[in-house]
Amino acid sequence: MGRSPCCEKAHTNKGAWTKEEDDRLIAHIQAHGEGCWRSLPKAAGLLRCGKSCRLRWINYLRPDLKRGNFTDEEDELIIKLHSLLGNKWSLIAGRLPGRTDNEIKNYWNTHIRRKLLSRGIDPLTHRPINEPAVDVATVSFGGVLKKEEVMSSGFGCKSRNPDEENCPDLNLELRISPPHHHPSPPVVDSRERGMLCFYCSLGLEKSKECSCSSGSGNGSSDDFLGMKNGVLDYRNLEMKRD
DNA sequence: AATGCGTGCAACCGCGGCAAA
DNA sequence: CTTTGCCGCGGTTGCACGCAT
16 A cells, blocks of 8 residues: 655655755754654745655765765775675664765765675675575575674684584575574573574564563663664674674 | 766665554 | 554665766
8 A cells, every 4th residue: 555645746846955955954953953854844944855855964964974085994894884784774874973874875886896896706795706606595684704804803603513614604694494493592692691682683672582581672772783772883793702 | 079978976766664643 | 453654764766977989
């Protein structure tokens, strides 16, 4: 069932923003703060839809935006985060102060993709391009880390089974298969280590299967992959290394 | 100088999640 | 429980610009 349009399109401007529109938007947000994007255009005297205003503000007008070229450090961080999170641009942006998801997404598509391809790395999987595909049905969280990246990112693995002896690519992909008959979910000794159960780690802390019970969804300061409030704290991931 | 092509980026579109009614 | 509406996200589009021919 379709949704009603977010605004009256017949009476809204589209396309590039004018200086005057920018000024109005900035002035309004400085006076009233962000929020209620739907009603903002009218209140600010703009013939734009709320989504357009939000996008303009977040991606272009916000005072804390860095703008300018990405540094090599930012490049590498984006690559690492993308290998962990996939196209979760907003999460990646959360780790890059002053950068927006849209900016990072564009930068990825225009620069980093090419950079990885020139290194012989598939930007989707972060594997070498000529490496044969793995024949397992998976749900991808956006790719895998190469061993070097694993080590440097703090995801070093202890092999518990001979098959893992060589520490193959740390794979954040989930295999779809019948439950592995752990009577209870595969808890990763979560509580004493301040970590999350399998379900919480998938962002399913509200699931009845969740065994963390760290206090009624505790607003868990921790989150998927150790993110705090939706922001991946890369340093946290490192500290959880054994 | 004119034209075509490729690239980069701002903005739009459609959908999912979530909360309120 | 269902419906409705807003917000935010990711994918895509389209325009402006620079460069090559």
